[in-house]
Amino acid sequence: MARRAPILDWYARHGRHDLPWRATRDRWAVLTSEVMLHQTQVARVERAWPEFLARFPTPAAMADAGPAAVIRAWDRLGYPRRARHLHDAAVVIAATGWPDDLRTLPGVGRYTAAAVAAQADDADVPAIDVNIRRVVQRVVGGRLGDRAAEDAMIRVGAPLRGRDRLLALMDVGALLCRARDPQCGACPLRRRCATRGPLPDEGTRRQGAFRGSFRERRGRVMAALRAGPTPSAELDAEALASLVADGLAVVRGGRARLPG
DNA sequence: AATGCGGGGGC
DNA sequence: GCCCCAGCATT
Numbered sequence: 001m002a003r004r005a006p007i008l009d010w011y012a013r014h015g016r017h018d019l020p021w022r023a024t025r026d027r028w029a030v031l032t033s034e035v036m037l038h039q040t041q042v043a044r045v046e047r048a049w050p051e052f053l054a055r056f057p058t059p060a061a062m063a064d065a066g067p068a069a070v071i072r073a074w075d076r077l078g079y080p081r082r083a084r085h086l087h088d089a090a091v092v093i094a095a096t097g098w099p100d101d102l103r104t105l106p107g108v109g110r111y112t113a114a115a116v117a118a119q120a121d122d123a124d125v126p127a128i129d130v131n132i133r134r135v136v137q138r139v140v141g142g143r144l145g146d147r148a149a150e151d152a153m154i155r156v157g158a159p160l161r162g163r164d165r166l167l168a169l170m171d172v173g174a175l176l177c178r179a180r181d182p183q184c185g186a187c188p189l190r191r192r193c194a195t196r197g198p199l200p201d202e203g204t205r206r207q208g209a210f211r212g213s214f215r216e217r218r219g220r221v222m223a224a225l226r227a228g229p230t231p232s233a234e235l236d237a238e239a240l241a242s243l244v245a246d247g248l249a250v251v252r253g254g255r256a257r258l259p260g
Numbered sequence: 261a262a263t264g265c266g267g268g269g270g271c
Numbered sequence: 272g273c274c275c276c277a278g279c280a281t282t
């Protein structure tokens with residue numbers, strides 16, 4: 001008779017069951033949380049998401065509010081293209097319903113489509129984010145592409161499936177199997193783990209300094225536009241042009257403003 | 261496969 | 272200072 005898998009017990013006791021978006025299985029609520037979590041730490045999203053969802057509780061509500069309201073509500077969360085894409089996705093959903101393939105929605109890729117299906121519908125699909133990739137790579141003992149990581153996720157997460165598999169492995173990655181200072185002694189996977197610590201090369205992506213970067217310049221223009229329409233002459237022209245190209249700003253009559 | 265894309269938390 | 276963060280779109 002097989003023993004109860006350690007990850008079941010660990011997840012029941014130590015999983016982040018307190019995270020606000022885990023209290024819902026509403027697709028729209030889950031989607032908004034997932035988009036907000038793209039490259040943004042859980043602690044920040046915890047603070048911002050409840051108010052954001054209350055403001056845009058349904059796709060129709062967001063579609064009706066228009067892109068400017070969504071971009072403004074996004075505030076300083078970063079990557080404002082996410083807000084633009086989310087609004088555009090809301091327009092599609094409000095008009096024609098949820099598509100069969102969520103990846104057809106703007107701003108929704110392989111990970112997010114699977115993560116929404118698993119959490120909202122308990123679909124038995126794997127989804128690889130930075131946390132789960134780190135966990136399964138360390139357990140297996142080497143770098144894995146998306147497909148191989150998904151296969152490994154199913155094996156490593158067994159007997160969990162669907163929603164619980166996703167969330168349990170996410171929590172292991174975030175709380176124990178961390179990029180820095182992993183807590184292997186407390187890990188439910190340690191007996192099957194090939195590495196028990198960071199891989200020799202986990203290939204963390206480098207990002208240039210934010211200070212003095214073009215991204216910072218874009219950010220400054222976005223901050224001005226969130227505050228209100230601004231004469232173009234007062235703004236960084238290159239950064240503004242880049243924002244216009246991304247659908248995050250419009251210029252008319254020498255004044256720049258948020259779109260919509 | 262490699263870049264660009266915010267902004268902030270934590271050390 | 273540097274590293275990291277529930278990715279996606281584009282090239």
